[in-house]
Amino acid sequence: MSAPTPKPTSPLGEMTGPGRFSLVGHALPWLVIAAFYFLVDDYLGLGTQVMIWVLFALSLDLALGYAGIVTLGHAAFYGLGAYAAGIFSIHVSQDPILGHFFAIGVTALFGLLSGALILHTTGVTFLMLTLVIVSIMFEIGNQARGLTGGDDGLQGIRLDPIFGVFDFDLWGHTAYIYTAVVLFIWFVIAWRLVHSPFGRSLDGIRQNARRMRAIGTPVWWRLLAIYTISAAMAGSAGALSAHATKFVGLSVLSLLTSGVVTVMLILGGTRRLYGAFIGAAIYYIVQEWTAQISPYFWEFVVGIMLIATVLFLDGGLMELGDRGARLLGGRRRAGGGE
């Protein structure tokens, strides 16, 4: 193009929403995950749990953050993925990879069908329907004792070594690395997705669905697509949880699970992807530290943090990083600004 062509964008491409990342910013969370493995050997189980919640929060960020699908029903996908992976390993095959793909397939299908059923509604109606779906799933999990173990939970999950080589050891080394790899793969998919034209159109739908229809966007189909992908991702997190702990408790399908993941995401910051990392990690750290003071104290602290975040940090805790970068003289985004 001649004359004033579009200003070249940063090497990371055309971002939506706030927050541009330097290479350092990109490397940081993964370095922390790697360092944790070598330095904090005693807490690998905890680290695995945090990464599973990160993945779960990441899936919610796609639906809630980017596409603006206000749902409290994501525990349905997480729980279904966990049960699918667990039941598959007990009744079909103990291959973890196969079981993982099975769980992803089942939750994607469930996301597609339930999304097709309810995505024509919006706002409070949609929110209520997601609550209904997760409540129904919980009750099914509770009643189908033969399959799920009911409120005793699903026990007896046994797994073959991954690729026949890496055994799920008692100390959680394999589970940690396995979870980290799965998280990384999903993160790359999510990152590319939200920066694709598809992702831009979702961002547009969140801002103004009417505008998007007026430029020819099939809004319902787009939402159904991201809802399905998000469901698959949440199901993958559930499968990881079932594999890492070799147990599925009924609480994976509870409303509280939906609530916790939402708190994590909002705490860390929506529409940033890395917000899921910060949110889940902070949530767990606060829980660990303050629970030592008093078993009820941590909920109080998380509550205060959430209120402070919502009131003062529009973009969650990630916003702190942005503000810090700005103070250090980082370049302001063209046309940006909060």
Added chain:
Amino acid sequence: MSAPMALSVRGLSKNFGAISVAKSIDVDLEAGARVGLIGPNGAGKTTFVNLLTGFIRPDAGEISLGGERIEGLKAEERVRRGLARTHQINTLLTEENARDNVAIAIAEREKFAWRMMRCKPQWRQCLEEAQARLEAIGAGAIGDRRVSLLPYGQQRLLEIAIGLALKPRVLLLDEPAAGIPSSETHLIHEALDRLPADIAILIIEHDMDVIFRFAKEIIVLFQGAVLMRGAPADIAADPQVRAVYLGRTVV
């Protein structure tokens, strides 16, 4: 006439309960038409646009776009067949910059918008065309600016740029000059003058300066029905029209 009309409407009707907001409206737009639609508040002008574009379902009537029947199609399907509109009240993506607003529309037109992986070259192509389109409408300087920070007149221009970016056969402009301070109306005048000659345009406007400058034919809508149609001079002189509408404004 052999070639089909760009847009042809027959017997378009809509009732909201007992209130008839569109009474068997017939309208033809040939390629390159410049038609103004006027009428007092509540005459059903915006309803008519919503019926045409599929945001409201008609009770009866036919709509043909280039000879193809479209009244059964959804709004977004009509857009993809070449019927675009602008909105009376801005419906821009306020968190994006102006160029991205246009580029997202271009991506939709070019069917890139289902692509889930990054596909940089296509997006770059959309951005370049978006910038060119902003420049063509006299708004090249606003590309980098966040829409929520743009002055209202510039936002109205951006609405038109997005409509044009869809490469429509027919463009419906719903009050393009509404709410613009008089110091900025020249922006809209210039933008309207530069609209491509081959696109059929139906313009709804309260600002009679804009209508009489721009339209070659005017349709007067009153209580959901076509009261009169004709050349601007005839409309301005018609006593009935003056009584229902123009009489209350200074022409």
